Amino acid sequence: MRISISSDTAEAVARSLVVPLRERGYEVVIHGAPRPGDDPQWAVCSAVAARDVAEGHADQVVVCGWTGTGASIAANKVPGVRAALCTDACTADGARRRNDADVPALGLRLTFEPLLKEILDALFAAAPSEDAEDRENVARAGRLDLRRGDEAGDRP
16 A cells, blocks of 8 residues: 655654554655755645556655645545544544545644554444435535535535
8 A cells, every 4th residue: 555645844743654554554655845956835635646546656645744634634635535534543534434434634833743653453344434414415415526616516
């Protein structure tokens, strides 16, 4: 499995993300500040990494930023991507199960290594829900990408 990661800073947590992923047997592709010569701006490196999953070059993506908010916003601008800011293991689990999020966003300001491990464990243990309501919500969100501004058909 191939995982792309991006970060707008070369914080210790962003650098340490590579090791546990490789230990899990993943091929890791790095974008942004941890890769010399890459553009470290969150809008750029997060979108580049998100395109990896949208275009099938990666199976999963993890985007990182100081708060993770900008990284999540940039990744969500890539059509077909569902990014979610994951601040803890419970949120990461729910993002994957309920929202079928394929791009977790991490805030480097508050994520420390033991918490990073918990978040990764939750992400990789979770599978997308098979619940009909959850699946319909994910499909509905996907249709919003296609209609840009015409969500009338998706109003309750």
